[in-house]
Amino acid sequence: MSDNTGILKRFLKKVFLIDLIQGLTITFPYTFSKTITLRYPDEEKWIPYQRFRGLHTLNKNKEGKELCVGCELCQKACPTQCITVIPGEDKTGKGISDRIGYRWEINLLRCMYCGLCEDACPTEALKLGREYELASYSMLRQIRTKEELLNPQPIPVEIEGGVIVKARLEADDKGIKVVPDLSTQKRWW
Numbered sequence: 001m002s003d004n005t006g007i008l009k010r011f012l013k014k015v016f017l018i019d020l021i022q023g024l025t026i027t028f029p030y031t032f033s034k035t036i037t038l039r040y041p042d043e044e045k046w047i048p049y050q051r052f053r054g055l056h057t058l059n060k061n062k063e064g065k066e067l068c069v070g071c072e073l074c075q076k077a078c079p080t081q082c083i084t085v086i087p088g089e090d091k092t093g094k095g096i097s098d099r100i101g102y103r104w105e106i107n108l109l110r111c112m113y114c115g116l117c118e119d120a121c122p123t124e125a126l127k128l129g130r131e132y133e134l135a136s137y138s139m140l141r142q143i144r145t146k147e148e149l150l151n152p153q154p155i156p157v158e159i160e161g162g163v164i165v166k167a168r169l170e171a172d173d174k175g176i177k178v179v180p181d182l183s184t185q186k187r188w189w
């Protein structure tokens, strides 16, 4: 008897398209909601929040002197051993002390962006920045040197983040880059 009831129920569900109607009650309202699709990377780009942990930057002070003193604490703190620091005497006055990171290198293939290196840095020379487009055609490109990381961040610190801006895709033999136009900001919600 109960088997017959089950068969009848399934039959009626099929006849009256109950499953279809249940599905549509969930999906149909989205037809009228605001689209959140991002036209990335050709036209738009998301700017991460200030607390985002992306590509590392090595910073300078207001006088343009390198803050890194080559203490190697970041190298020691890194759980995946992807930072290499070779300290050296600062004969040129580039740094804030008589010792600088003569060679400073990071292997991004091993980095898990935990931020422990940033926490260990006593001079705030090392920060995890907001660059996240790190794709490249060569694995060697994933090793970034001090000279590259000392370049100014493409996203200034005063930009709060969490916004969408216009962007332009640029690709060369090193990899891809999505160049933002920070003058046009909008929120997608």
Ligand code: SF4
Residues within 6 Å of the ligand: 077, 078, 079, 080, 081, 082, 083, 106, 110, 111, 112, 113, 114, 115, 116, 117, 118
């Ligand atoms: S973010 Fe973490 S894994 Fe990456 S270099 Fe720093 S300490 Fe190492």
Ligand code: SF4
Residues within 6 Å of the ligand: 067, 068, 069, 070, 071, 072, 073, 074, 075, 085, 101, 120, 121, 122, 123, 124, 125, 126
């Ligand atoms: S980045 Fe900071 S922790 Fe690393 S060597 Fe330089 S000063 Fe030391």
